Amino acid sequence: MQTKITHTKQKKESIRTKYPFRGKKNNKFAYRRNIISNTIIVVIIAITPYLFQLYEYVPEDTNEWKTAFFTLKDNNYSDVKTLVWVSMSKAIPLLLMIIWFFTCNKWWYHVLLIPMFMFGFQLFTAINNKSGILDVVEIYWLVPIMMIVIPFVYLIRIKLMDKLVHGIDLKKIDAELEEYERKELEQLNSATEVKK
Numbered sequence: 001m002q003t004k005i006t007h008t009k010q011k012k013e014s015i016r017t018k019y020p021f022r023g024k025k026n027n028k029f030a031y032r033r034n035i036i037s038n039t040i041i042v043v044i045i046a047i048t049p050y051l052f053q054l055y056e057y058v059p060e061d062t063n064e065w066k067t068a069f070f071t072l073k074d075n076n077y078s079d080v081k082t083l084v085w086v087s088m089s090k091a092i093p094l095l096l097m098i099i100w101f102f103t104c105n106k107w108w109y110h111v112l113l114i115p116m117f118m119f120g121f122q123l124f125t126a127i128n129n130k131s132g133i134l135d136v137v138e139i140y141w142l143v144p145i146m147m148i149v150i151p152f153v154y155l156i157r158i159k160l161m162d163k164l165v166h167g168i169d170l171k172k173i174d175a176e177l178e179e180y181e182r183k184e185l186e187q188l189n190s191a192t193e194v195k196k
Contacts, residue, residue, distance in 0.1 A: 063080065094120055
């Protein structure tokens, strides 16, 4: 009988952790907000092929396209349609990477910053194309970002491996070291008092 009660408690706890909004009247607003935000993300991801095809609506063989909201110039491209096509080929992957970064719950999600910055630099050079050369020097701009992100992610991995795989808890070790230092300091103080 005892094991059955424990099993039921464990089952109820797992249901609570799996569905945190279930059975709580005060979290209905949070649940609705979660549904709405997830729906918006799904819709954005679903329409990305249509967003990419926006270049089809740009007039062909024009060096400048004026609308009520903005004016686009060709910036060393053959026409404005090519500029929009190149820009969309960089902006859509950047948008998808940003969504992936903010919705990912894995420990390695910081690595997504590297391709995000790559597509960001490529988009910036595609829009501000003065030299006519694309996707060549952006890799050099990624080196400082990679020098920060990769060690940070590796540090997270080491801490997770130590805690989950090897069972080493760094907070306990730090607490033990502080206790050891405190005892050494007490012994040192007591030794100096004895000499007096």
